[in-house]
Amino acid sequence: MTMKLRAPGWYRAVLYVGLGVLFSLALITVARLGYGLDPVVDGRSWLLVSLLAVPLFFLGGLGAFDTWFHWAAGRPTRPDDHSQHGATSWRSYFAINTDHKVIGIQYVVTSFSFMFIGGAVAMLMRAELAQPGSQLVDGQTFNGLFSVHAALLIFLFIIPVFAGLANYVLPLMIGAPDMAFPRLNALSYWMLPVAGVMMLASFLVGPFASGWTAYAPLSTTQPVGQMFFTIGVQFAGASSIATALNFLVTIITMRAPGMSFFRMPLLVWANFSTSLLVVIATPFIAASQFFVLLDYALGFNFFQAGANGDVLMYQHVFWFYSHPAVYIMMLPGFGIVSEIIAVKSRKPIFGYRMMAFSLLAIVVLGFTVWAHHMFTSGMQDWIRIPMMVTTAIIAVPTGIKIFSWLATLWRGVLHVDTPMLFALGFLTMFTLGGISGVALAMLPFVIHVSDSYFIVAHLHYVLFGGSLFTVYAGVYYWFPKMTGRMYDETLGRLHFWVTFVAFNITFAPMHIVGVQGMPRRVSDYAEQxxxxxxxxxxxxxxxxxxxxxxxxxxxxxxxxxxRAPANPWRALTLEWQVSSPPPIFNFDAVPTVVGGPYEYGVPGAVHGVFKDGGAEVAPPKPTTPSVAQ
Amino acid sequence: MAQESRGGGRRPLMQMAAIAVVASALGVALGLLIEWFPSQASTQASTIDTLYNVLIITSVPIFVLVTAVIGFCVWRFRVRPGEEDEDGPPIHGNTRLEIVWTAVPAIMLVALCTYAFLALQDIEEAQADEQRIQVIAQQYAWSFEYPNPMGGDPIRSEELYLVEDEPVLFDITALDVIHSFWVPAFRMKRDAVPGLTTQLRVTPNRLGTYPVVCAELCGLGHAFMRQNANVLTRQDFDAWMAEQVKAAGGGGAPAGEEEGGEAAAPESAG
Amino acid sequence: MEAAGALAHDHDHDDAGHHHGPPPANRSSRVDPQMLGMLLFIISEVMVFGAFFTAYFFIRVVQGAEWPAAGTELPVAIAGVNTAILLSSSLTLHWALVSIKNEDRNGFRAGILLTTLLGATFLFVQINEYVHVGFAPQDHAQGTIFYGLTGLHGAHVAIGLLLLLSVTIRAFRGHYSAKEHAGVEIPGIYWHFVDVMWIVVYATIYIL
Structure with missing residues (x-):
């Protein structure tokens, strides 16, 4: 038993959680004594400090920090025995694992679990909204439902599920044996369930109910459940930043020989762009929630109008992250769709370079449009005009992508199976969401419909019809690679058609009720x-x-x-050139890339060359001193 | 070549163009037929509704075009028996086409922005003789304050009363958290922010009673933070105002006497 | 903190003849992965500070709040001395790095120890300033952002100190050599970043 408690794992994690709770108590008691206060601690501050500290203890218990503590304590480094790499049984998925393929599956399964919870919450909301008046839940609970729904689906589904899919396929695609920082990768993953469980745990004390936007000063005056969001976001954000950093370093330093930037598959480009957005933007939401936490818990004055605080500052800081976040939730989907459309049309991607550049254009423009969420907020009037123009202009690179996909389809040999159906469904639905987005850039119109159901319709066309369809497409497309099994095509098509039709009947009418004047985030509405x-x-x-x-x-x-063959789709990209599922270290020897990733229809074209034996194709060992002591 | 028989030549392009034109026309017609808007009760409303119709006319064809191309490709270029191992033609791009689909949307968007900017100037233009009304938002009720025609404390009302064809300037504030003052029939909305006074201009032009709603989540009673906006004739409004002044006790002598009498009654009883 | 530790150490030891390990990855960039990771981490740290400076901008410029708040005074001179202390720690850190590159272990140990002590002194003076500055973050937004920015920076100094402490421990246990000093260099970059950030914080909070 002592052995079990000392070794990294769930036993130790539980023990450490207990220690974390006690540590929090001790910390507050000491702090109160230091300030000369009565050392008796109130439950609320104990809870708050625990929310911050206990997850770190949990991660420590699980073993996420072991190697680093080992280093920090000055012990001699030991060579990695790779004992934490690769899955040996289902238990491997419930432990710290450094294999990007295991982590990818952990990510995808976890984030889908949160999606089902978030979706179930949405069902509850729709049940309440089926009729005017209050039937099932009271106002505050309803506010909690849509807040949890949005928070889970944004921070624990769309963002991480893309990170998960990319985690699995990106190192394979660029010919790398793993991510650049495998242990950091494991830590990134394990912060997610922490954030998700924290957000769900808010139901124990009354869920956070100020929307996923958590506008101050509403969020600073809410019951304590709000803090489960405020603090949970810190963990989701840290996870997101760490993963993005990992992707960037992996893409820049670990590409196979011959894989120049313009030979990278567009999924890699997409994740490169997304990761840039994450690294630059995510700190802003972390800061905005810190402001809320400080105002809420310690009585700071960031948003207290009576003490020179600035209420609108919250929205500026929040949207400076959360608008780029819209692209964080969309660009990886663009990457997935590019892969699928090229492979399933049996044609090269039309205008590959423009596809890559338009991603970068979206990254740059994405930082210049945040205040279009604030057109009616009462900020300085002049800011609205440049924001309107940039918001409209960002549709241009997006349009380039859509037209290029269409041109890729043209004269192809289309294999319209489940991944392709979802990719095409995405194209139509995302175009509609993009068009309503352009309409929402037009100031006079948005003055009328902002904060109405039109917004709800728009964002679901973009995030459900857009992002989720690409997630489904990607999951079906790489399912054979990830599991080594084929999915059921008939059920896949059934899933697509039911989803597609029900999706449109659900969200299209929201445009109309929105323009007619139904505000969003209400549990009750007018009879009309x-x-x-x-x-x-x-x-x-x-x-x-x-x-x-x-x-x-x-x-x-x-x-x-x-059983799935290695390459059921006859794709050229590297992940399909290894077995399904891939060997534990991806490649016996790193392949050499000799051409573009989408040379379908070019006679005899190949993307990567594999040679047996490895030694002859392996590039000279890097000269950089790489041992960190 | 199999490629030629599948999709070469100009024929599919012509077919495609024909389908796109017909479908776009149908799409625009459908878009305009939908009854989108609540009743128009302000001069701002008609400007905004026209803008929306322009947006429908310009954007629906784009959506229809994309959908039609996808549908056409699936129908025309779908893999047929015997083609399972074939590939499409290796077309890597077409610079002229790419320039076109970058430039044309960009020009369209700039044009739309210009139009939207002019429309914005139009709806937010200051008018002569604006009536100023204070809008005060708090969890979860609206109150509206009018300057007292007799001087003294402003007249406070829970419902909003406006005069037909007379421009109004709202000064909007919030006492606790952010709210948003929205009258869908006027198409205008502005947040009420604690610590700030925001402004909104409207010229109501249709008699009737319209909903006022709170559009920014403000807490547990957000959904129920609704009120009425009444657009009256000048005559009716003056009558209402006189009544308010009377009720507030700051006005004419008879009102004051009556109230004084009532107030005196308990005293004499005591 | 975790990320920084990871960058300094995350590395697979692929000894020759190591057959159950992964094939060596191709190195497609001249930039060292750990160095690149640290630089990207610093970019996101700069953005955290950026968000706090945004708050500062809104409170002081957009709201036009009096600075410093009426009846309060910021100890510009003491903070200036503290600035000098922190900046000199960057110099000693550089000295330590140059020393280890020349295999001068004594210079290295002295330099790294001195850096850590200077950093600790800075933090001590900062806490002392909090005690005597005469206003609290709860008093007004100016106080909030004063404590917010200096506190955020102080937290970074604390993290940097933990890293330096680990490096110091390792230095005195005989690690590092002229060939292997990435474990000094990479936390070192973080420390330099913390110093440069302080100059910006000092300039905006105390001087402007």
């Missing part, structure tokens, strides 16, 4: 919106049920689907 809302609610239940088809397909195929 009753018919549409009933239709929306019914369709949303079908939409919810459609995910069951997906779950059944995934689980049953993973357990008993037919």
């Amino acid at each position: 919106f009753a018919n549409w809302n009933l239709i929306i609610s019914l369709a949303s239940f079908v939409l919810g049920l459609s995910t069951l088809v997906f779950v059944y397909n995934m689980v049953s195929s993973w357990v008993g689907g037919p």
Whole structure:
């Protein structure tokens, strides 16, 4: 037993959680004594400090920091025995693991779990909204439902699921044996369940209820459940930054020989761009939530108008992250769709370089549009005009991508199977979401519809019809690679069509009720919106049920689907050139890249060359001193 | 070549163009037929509604075009039996086409922005003789303050009363958290921010009662923070105002006497 | 903190003839991965400071709050001396790095120890300033952002000190050599960043 408690793992994690709670108590007691206060601690501050400290103790117990503490204590370095690399049984997925393929699956499965919870919460909301008046939940609970729904789906589903898919395929695609910092990668993953469980745990004390935007000063005057969001976001954000940093270093320093930047698959480009956004923007949301925490817990005055604080500052700082975050939630999807459309059309991506440059253009422009979320906020009027123009202009690089995908389809040999259906579904739905986005740039119109259901419609067309469709496409597309099994094509198509139809019936009418004057984030609405809302609610239940088809397909195929060949799609990119699932260290020897990733239709074209034996193709060992002591 | 029979030549392009034109026309017609807006009750409303219709006319064809191309490709270029191992033609790009689809949307967007900017100037233009009304938002109620025609404390009302065809300037404040003052029938909205006074201009031009809603999440009663905006004729408004002045006790002598009498009653009883 | 530690150490020892390990990755850039990781981490740290400076900008410029708040005074001179202390720690750190590159272990140990002590002194003076400055973050937004920015910086100094402390421990245990000093160089960059950031904080909070 002592051995179990000393070795990294769940036993020690539980022990450390207990220690963390005690540590928090001790910390506050000492601090109160230091300030000359009565050392008796109130539950609220104990809870707050615990929320910050206990996750770190948990991660420590699980073993996320062991090697670094070992280093910090000045002990001699020991060579890595790779005992934490690769999955040997299902238990490997519940421990610290440094294999990017294990981490990728951990990410995808975890984030989908949170998606199902977030989706179930949405069902509850739609049940309440099926009729005007209050039926199921009171106002505060309803506010909690949509806040948790958005927070889970944004911070614990879309952002990490893309990180998970990329984690799995990106190192394979660029011919790297793993990510640049495998242990940091493991830590990034394990911060996610921490953040998610924290956000869900807010239901124990009354959920946070100021929306995922958590505008101050509403968020600084909420019950304590708000802090489960404020602090949970810190962990999700830290995870996000660490992963992005890892991707950037991996992409820059670990590409296979011959893989120049313009031979990288567009998924790699997309994650490169996304990671730039994450590294630069995410600190802003961390800071904005720190401001809220300080105002809330210690009585700081960041947002107290009576003490020279600035209320609108919250929105500026928040949206300076959260608008780029929209692209963080979309660019990796662009990458996935580019892969699928090229492979399934059997044609090279049309205008590859423009596709890459438009990603970078979106990254740059993405930082210049944040205040379009604040057109009616009462900020200085003149800021609205440049923001309107940049918001409209950012549609240009996005348009380039859409037209290039269409041109890729043209005259191809289209294999319209499940991943392709979702990719094409994404194209139509995202175009609609993009168009309503351009409409939302137009100031006079947005003065009318901001904070209405039109916004809800727009954002779901972009995030559900856009991002989630690409996630589904990617999961189906790489399912054979990740599991070594084929999914059921019939069920896949059924899943697509039910989702596609129910999605449109759910979200298209929201445009209309929005323009007609129904505000968002309400548990009750005027009688005139009753018919549409009933239709929306019914369709949303079908939409919810459609995910069951997906779950059944995934689980049953993973357990008993037919074995997948190494390259079922006849794709050129490197991840398909190794077995399904790939060997534990991806490649016996790193391949050499000799051409572009999408040379379909070019006779005899190859992307990467594999030679047996490895030694002859392996490049000379790097000369950089790489041993850190 | 199999490629030629599948998609070479100009024919698919012509077919595609024909489909796109017809579908766009249908799409625009559908977009304009939908009854989008609540009733128009301000001069701002018609400007905004026109802008929206222009947006529908310009953007629906783009959506329809994208959808039609996808549908057409799936129909025309779908893999057929015997083609399973074939590839499409290795077309890597077309610089002229790429310039076109960069430049044309950019020009369209700049034009739309210019139009939107002019429309914005139009709806936010200051008018002569604006009536100033204070909008005070708090969890979870609105109150509206009018300058007292008799001088003295402003007249406070829970419902909003406005005069037809007379421009109004709202000074909006919040007492606790952020709210947002929205009258969908006027198409105008502005946040109420603690510590700031924000402004909004409206010229109501249609008699009737319209909902006022709070559009910014403000706490547990957010959904119920609704009120009425009444647009009255000048005559009706004056009558209402006189009543308010009377009720507030700051006005004419008879009102004062009556109230004084009532107030005196308990005294005499005591 | 975790990230910094990771960067300084995250590395797979691929000894020759090591068959169960991964194939060596191709090195597609001349930049050292750990160095690049640290630079990217510093970019995101700069953005954290950027957000706090945004708050400062809104409170002082947009709101036009009086600076410093009426009836308060900032100890510009003492903080100036403290600035000199922190900046000199960058010099001693550089000295330590040059020494280890020349295999001068005594110079290295003296330099790294001195750096750590100077950093600790800075932090001590800063805490002392909090005790005597005469206003609290709860008093007004000016106090909030004063404590916010200097506190954020102080937290970074503390993290940097933990890194330096680890390096010092390792230095006295005989690690590092002229060939292997990435473990000094990379935490060192972080420390230089903390110093440069202080100049910006000092200039905006105390001088402007």
